Amino acid sequence: MKRIGVLISGRGSNLGALIAAQKDAPYKIVLVISNIEGAYGLTRASEAGIATKVISHKGKSREAFDGELDMALRAAGVEIVCLAGFMRILSDGFARAWEGKLVNIHPSLLPAYKGTQVHERVIAARENQSGASVHFVVPELDAGPVIAQATVPVHADDSPDALAARVLAVEHKLYPEALRLLCDGKVTLQKGLAVFS
Secondary structure (H helix, E strand, O other): OEEEEEEEOOOOHHHHHHHHHHHHOOEEEEEEEEOOOOOHHHHHHHHOOOEEEEOOOOOOOHHHHHHHHHHHHHHOOOOEEEEOOOOOOOOHHHHHHOOOOEEEEEOOOOOOOOOOOHHHHHHHOOOOEEEEEEEEOOOOOOOOOEEEEEEEEOOOOOOHHHHHHHHHHHHHHHHHHHHHHHHOOOEEEEOOEEEEO
């Protein structure tokens, strides 16, 4: 049973999916940290009996903030860190310290559409499909090897919100499945590649 820490900044819908899936999964979420006080994801965690912590990033260097995150995660015995709507770019040092044990979910079919404003860009490019990716986190933004992906169609009349809702629905299934692979040792990060066994 792997001990999981989840970093959030907002409502925590993917956190909710990870919590719901942990009943019969090889992991247990032991700590949820938010950089935003009052983030609804903290309420989700508390209601599920999971310890929570707020660590504000305001007035701190990225390295100092990440150092506080690292200390809190290690103090809780966290083995794997999941980013779930965590709206901070982590320092290279943090990414390297947790290499192979740090994952993120992104609302596109990586390596396409890294960064933000994903759905607006997908629609503007007239793509016929989009989706979500769970990937290992490396120092370069949204560039880590992909663990799992799921696709959704893009409709001609889609708004960014409509597409986002469709993508989010598949994220909620994809993230627990990908985390299960990692916890079971069926995927590892080796020399910059996701290796499946």
